[in-house]
Amino acid sequence: MSTVRVRFAPSPTGYLHIGSFRTAFFDWLWARKNNGKFILRIEDTDRSRYVPGAVENILEALKWYGLDFDEGPIFQSERLDLYRKYARKLVEKGGAYHCFCTEERLDQIRKIQEANKLPTGYDGLCRTLAPEDVQRRLTAGEAYVIRQKIPNEGLTSFHDIVRGQVAVANTTLDDTVLLKSDSFPTYHLAHVIDDHEMAITHVIRAEEWLPSTPRHVLLYKAFGWIPPIYAHPALVLGTDRSKLSKRHGATSALEYRELGYLPEAVLNFIVLLGWNPKDDREIFTREELIKEFDLSKLNKAGAIFNIEKLDWLNGQYIKKMPLKDLAEKCKPWLDGNIETYDLEKVVALFHDRMKKLSDIRELSAFLFSRELEYLGDLLIPKGGEKEDTVRGLSLSCDILKSIGENDFVAAATKKVFEEFIKQRALTTKGILWPLRVAVTGLAQSPGVFEVMEVLGKAEAIRRVEMAIGRLK
RNA sequence: GGCCCUAUCGUCUAAUGGUUAGGACAUUGGCUUUUCAAGCCAACAAUCGGGGUUCGAUUCCCCGUGGGGCUACCA
Numbered sequence A: 001m002s003t004v005r006v007r008f009a010p011s012p013t014g015y016l017h018i019g020s021f022r023t024a025f026f027d028w029l030w031a032r033k034n035n036g037k038f039i040l041r042i043e044d045t046d047r048s049r050y051v052p053g054a055v056e057n058i059l060e061a062l063k064w065y066g067l068d069f070d071e072g073p074i075f076q077s078e079r080l081d082l083y084r085k086y087a088r089k090l091v092e093k094g095g096a097y098h099c100f101c102t103e104e105r106l107d108q109i110r111k112i113q114e115a116n117k118l119p120t121g122y123d124g125l126c127r128t129l130a131p132e133d134v135q136r137r138l139t140a141g142e143a144y145v146i147r148q149k150i151p152n153e154g155l156t157s158f159h160d161i162v163r164g165q166v167a168v169a170n171t172t173l174d175d176t177v178l179l180k181s182d183s184f185p186t187y188h189l190a191h192v193i194d195d196h197e198m199a200i201t202h203v204i205r206a207e208e209w210l211p212s213t214p215r216h217v218l219l220y221k222a223f224g225w226i227p228p229i230y231a232h233p234a235l236v237l238g239t240d241r242s243k244l245s246k247r248h249g250a251t252s253a254l255e256y257r258e259l260g261y262l263p264e265a266v267l268n269f270i271v272l273l274g275w276n277p278k279d280d281r282e283i284f285t286r287e288e289l290i291k292e293f294d295l296s297k298l299n300k301a302g303a304i305f306n307i308e309k310l311d312w313l314n315g316q317y318i319k320k321m322p323l324k325d326l327a328e329k330c331k332p333w334l335d336g337n338i339e340t341y342d343l344e345k346v347v348a349l350f351h352d353r354m355k356k357l358s359d360i361r362e363l364s365a366f367l368f369s370r371e372l373e374y375l376g377d378l379l380i381p382k383g384g385e386k387e388d389t390v391r392g393l394s395l396s397c398d399i400l401k402s403i404g405e406n407d408f409v410a411a412a413t414k415k416v417f418e419e420f421i422k423q424r425a426l427t428t429k430g431i432l433w434p435l436r437v438a439v440t441g442l443a444q445s446p447g448v449f450e451v452m453e454v455l456g457k458a459e460a461i462r463r464v465e466m467a468i469g470r471l472k
Numbered sequence B: 001g002g003c004c005c006u007a008u009c010g011u012c013u014a015a016u017g018g019u020u021a022g023g024a025c026a027u028u029g030g031c032u033u034u035u036c037a038a039g040c041c042a043a044c045a046a047u048c049g050g051g052g053u054u055c056g057a058u059u060c061c062c063c064g065u066g067g068g069g070c071u072a073c074c075a
Helices: A018-033 A054-065 A080-093 A103-115 A131-139 A187-197 A207-223 A263-271 A286-292 A307-320 A323-333 A343-350 A359-368 A386-402 A410-423 A428-440 A448-455 A457-471
Strands: A005-008 A037-042 A071-075 A096-099 A145-148 A155-160 A164-169 A177-179 A202-204 A229-231
Touching: A005 A018, A005 A202, A018 A037, A018 A054, A018 A202, A018 A263, A018 A286, A037 A054, A054 A263, A080 A096, A080 A145, A080 A177, A080 A187, A080 A207, A096 A131, A145 A207, A155 A207, A155 A229, A164 A207, A177 A187, A187 A207, A263 A286, A263 A307, A323 A343, A323 A359, A343 A359, A343 A448, A359 A448, A386 A410, A386 A428, A386 A457, A410 A428, A410 A448, A428 A448, A428 A457, A448 A457
Parallel strands: A005 A037, A037 A071, A202 A229
Antiparallel strands: A096 A145, A145 A177, A155 A164
């Protein structure tokens, strides 16, 4: 069997869309699984839609997610002669023809078709032009496009790995523009030529391409080439079930980096949108995905991008991450507050409650604040009294002072307080709630002993004393 | 309008011509606990409708209906 060769062929018309990126991931997985080649091709044949920086964005996204390519990037704009050559060849073979119809005429016939509720499409006026006429108008310098000559009858069918056999009546297809009047190729022409020239074995692209695939198959046939194997996975949908777009939330693949997601988590999440190993597993390493991924297990129906599940998955990945790595990854979100305390200890405090790396910022804010802002009443536990709280806090303060600098670690302070509470027959809640609020200023926070360890003895005592002052 | 694709809990999905239709997220409750998370346990929740085929269909076929995509000298 020949080497599997797949390509990812985005257009540089903006940032890389997460949906396109998912397709790229499918491509990449298929290539790696089969020890094949993953090729990056930039389809920049529409000058009007070109966006500066788009190529860089695509490259950076692939890099951040770790999708390495074996060949490319190949730019279609640098291969224009090739497409023109093949277009000419196809005209000679009778599979295509020159069309001189103006855009105005095209608009007009479309309007008439719509008004009469007829299928829209080119009416084939130039298809029957006499060769002499064509020649004459060509030499006269008239603007033209080259159109594919679609057969007037018959069925075009092809096999799709995810959809099975798909067949379309040729009469429902109009004559596709192959070469535009600016002599740039359209997608239809360029990608077929490139896929053939690059010996692409599997074309994996989103479902939106399904309706034009018969045209492509017909083109292969006209050239005398064998079409690749097709796989059209279903679209990624927004919450309203339409194609995922900006109004649904983040659509740029790289935006997930800015939002604090881990590449592995995003990859794991998007692969599950339309694919699964047919068992109960949900979390996969990249290696497992390469091993398990299979085009034939791709789903036919579109899947809604469910950000809540992504958050959960990302949280799972964060929990599994070694503290050292997590600390490093959190740095960008800590606003430079990375010297104040032992960063690994800080991160340990929030390890279990972070869903995104960016969460660390709000979660840890109280640690870096010199003046905690909270109502004094918060210090008083539910059903407790102010006087008892003040007394308890004072006792706690004395205890903290009595603990040696070197013993100021969570396990040790915890033990001291537990014994103290037991001895004095106090309640855990009565002592620990005020203490925790005193050092965090929050109704909800990580455990008080862990927090105090991070803060250090001096700062912990300072905060407790401030709390007492606040109540008095 | 035409063409194409599609249909299992709210969401992502598994399964089989005969199952208590399974898992995960979310939700709710419980346990744990100094609070909140995390964790553990539990609950809630689905085969779009109608016809066939069949002893039996959620599964196979047809027709509806819903949803989506395409319908550019964009990709």
